[in-house]
Amino acid sequence: MDALDMLLNRRSMAKLTEPAPQGQVLENIIQAGLRAPDHGSLTPWRFVIAEGDGLDKLSAIFAEAEVKLGSDDVVINKAKNAPKRAPMIITVVATVKPHEKVPALEQHLSAGCAVQAMQMAAMVQGFQGIWRSGSWIFNDNVKNAFHLAPDDQIVGFLYLGSPGMKPMDVPKRNSQDFVSYL
Template identity: 40%
Template sequence: MNAIELLLNRQSDPSLTMPAPNNDELHTILTAGMRIPDHGALKPFTISVYTDEGLSKLSRAFVKAMTLKKAEQAKIDKVAKMPFRAPMVVVVSTDYQPHEKVPEKEQLITAGCVVHAMQMAAFSLGYGAMWRTGDLAFNNDVKSSLNITLHNDIAGFLYIGTKAKDMPVKPERYFEDRVRIING
């Protein structure tokens, strides 16, 4: 698959199972994440990879956050299962760096590009991947449990694994109503 085929055909896949990428494949995925645009070469992000017992740690962080929020038991039960949707979950958070020319907004975009590049790499290696955010990405108790300082943000949870089933190909999205071409 060439790069254009990858970009035109990739789609998120929520049905993921074992196996997860092996160490060499994970190395490739992480290396792809490091090739993103990064104004000032600040590396304003941190990547944490959760597998095996790490998924249980992630689950406990989610449960703790919802318990502290006094969520209903059904919600607590739901979040407890979330990390097990895939055999690997990669959490990308910001690590904001003070810089006069690179505002935090731009650094958050850089962290988002890390997630995107790793999702593309996983897809190119034949894996499925799903980039998720949601309430848990914006929850200070989750950040605290994952050793992410409250000043920083979670750019995403990237679920990676083997596709459990073939997904229907999503219809093409047309760009015409989203693009303006200005020639002067």
């Protein structure tokens, strides 16, 4: 798959199975994330990989967050099972560094670019993924579990694994609906 074909046909895949990326393939994924646009060379990211027992820890973090919110048992059980949808999850954190020319928002966006680059690197190497966010990225209990500083922000959970289904067709969009010129 060439790069343009991959970008034009990218689809997230919610059903992922073993194996997860390992070794040099995983290192390539991480290195792709480290090449995200980075104004000021601040490297405003941190990647936390969960697999095996780490997925159980992430499950406990999500479930505890829902318990503290007063969620019902259905929501708590859904939270417990969320990390079991893939053999690996990389939590991407924007680690904001004070800088007079690079505001926190720009550093958050840079970390978001890292997630996208990592997902694309997984795809080009034969793996699949889905970038999930939701309320947990803003949840104080989840943030505390990842030891975030006040300006830091989880930008997403990148679920990775082998394709567990055939990807859905890519919807065709008319670029004219989204583009204007000055």
